[in-house]
Amino acid sequence: MSVEHLEQVAANALRHISRNQAIKAYMQENALIHEVLLRAARRFIGGETLLECLETARALQAQGCVLTIDYMGENTRDEAMAQEATGEFLRVIHAISEQRLAATISLDLSHIGLALDAELALRNASSLAQAARAANTALMISMEGTERIDEIITLHRRLCEQYDNVGITLQAYLRRTTYDLASALQRPGRIRLVKGAYEEEPGAAEPRGEILDRGYRDFMEILLLSDHPCSLATHDLNLLNAAHRFIRRQELKRHPFEFEMLYGVTPERLQLVRERGYRTRVYLPYGREWYLYLCHRLAEYPPNIYQAIGDAVAMV
Numbered sequence: 001m002s003v004e005h006l007e008q009v010a011a012n013a014l015r016h017i018s019r020n021q022a023i024k025a026y027m028q029e030n031a032l033i034h035e036v037l038l039r040a041a042r043r044f045i046g047g048e049t050l051l052e053c054l055e056t057a058r059a060l061q062a063q064g065c066v067l068t069i070d071y072m073g074e075n076t077r078d079e080a081m082a083q084e085a086t087g088e089f090l091r092v093i094h095a096i097s098e099q100r101l102a103a104t105i106s107l108d109l110s111h112i113g114l115a116l117d118a119e120l121a122l123r124n125a126s127s128l129a130q131a132a133r134a135a136n137t138a139l140m141i142s143m144e145g146t147e148r149i150d151e152i153i154t155l156h157r158r159l160c161e162q163y164d165n166v167g168i169t170l171q172a173y174l175r176r177t178t179y180d181l182a183s184a185l186q187r188p189g190r191i192r193l194v195k196g197a198y199e200e201e202p203g204a205a206e207p208r209g210e211i212l213d214r215g216y217r218d219f220m221e222i223l224l225l226s227d228h229p230c231s232l233a234t235h236d237l238n239l240l241n242a243a244h245r246f247i248r249r250q251e252l253k254r255h256p257f258e259f260e261m262l263y264g265v266t267p268e269r270l271q272l273v274r275e276r277g278y279r280t281r282v283y284l285p286y287g288r289e290w291y292l293y294l295c296h297r298l299a300e301y302p303p304n305i306y307q308a309i310g311d312a313v314a315m316v
C-alpha cells in the first residue's frame, strides 16, 4: 500500500469520525487529548476566545491582511445557544468597529438558528446585517451540506431585499451552482466561490480532480467578467495562476474581486497573490468549537496529519 493511499484512508477515517458525537465528547472530556488537539488546531484558528482572536487579528492586520472573522459553530439545536452565538457575532462586529479592524464576519446560518427554525435564523441574521451595516462592514454566509442549500439561498434572497452587505458562498463541486450563481449575480453582496468541503452522497458532488477544477475555473471566469464583488476562495496554485492569467488577459485590474484563504493554510500562496498586486483576505475562525474544523483541515490535505502529530509530540 502506497503512502498516498494510506494518507487517503486516514483522511477518510477522519472525515467519518469528525461527525461522531461520542468521539467528539470523549476528546473534549479528556483533558490531555483536548490539550494535544488544541495545539494542532491553533495553527488554523485565531484562538478559543474573542480576546485571543482579536490579538491574532491585529497581528495579521499589521502584516497587511484584510480579514473575515468567524465564531465557529454549526447545527445549533437549542434556541438559547443560537441567541448566544448571535450575541457573540454582535460583539465581534462591535470589536471590528471599535478597533478599526479591516474585517468582515463570516457565519453558518445553522449556527444562529437555521437548524431549528428558518424565521429565527432570518431574525438573527437581519440583526447582524443591520449591526454590520452600522459598523460599515459586511457579513458573509457560508454554505453548508446539500440538505440545507435551498433554505440558505432563500434566506440570502430575503436578506438581500433589505441589506446590500450580505454575501453568499457557493460550492463549485455542485452542479446546481450554475443556477445558484446566475441568481446570486442578480442580488447585491459579495459571492465567495469555494470548491466545497462536505462529505456528500456519492454522485451528489464532484470529487477533487480535473472536472471540478475546470468547473471552478468556469465559475471564476463568469464572476470575474460580471463586475460583481467576489472572493476567489481557494489555495489551489493552478487555479490561482489561471485566475492571474485571466485577469491580465481581460485587463480587470479595478474589478471588485479578492482572493481569500484560510488562516494557517498555504500562507506563502497568499503572499504570492498579494505580490501580484491583488487584494487578499484571510478567513480567521475562533471559538471552542474547533474540533470539526480541525478534522476538515487535516482531512483535506493529509500531510497536515503529520504536522498535527508533530505539534502534539512537541508538547509532550
Ligand code: FDA
Pocket: 141, 142, 143, 144, 169, 171, 194, 195, 196, 197, 198, 208, 233, 234, 235, 236, 237, 260, 261, 262, 265, 266, 283, 296, 297, 298, 300, 301, 304
Ligand atoms: P484543494 O482542496 O483541491 O487543495 C488545493 C491545494 O491547496 C492542495 O493540493 C494543497 O496544496 C493546498 N491545500 C488545501 N487545503 C489545505 C490544507 N488544509 N492545508 C494545507 N494545504 C492545503 N467550504 C464549504 O463547503 N462551505 C463554505 O462555506 C466554505 N467556506 C470557505 C471559506 C474560505 C475563505 C475558504 C478558503 C474555504 C472555504 N471552504 C468552504 C472550504 C473549501 O470548500 C475547500 O474545502 C478548501 O478551501 C480546500 O479547497 P481548495 O480550493 O484549496 O482546493
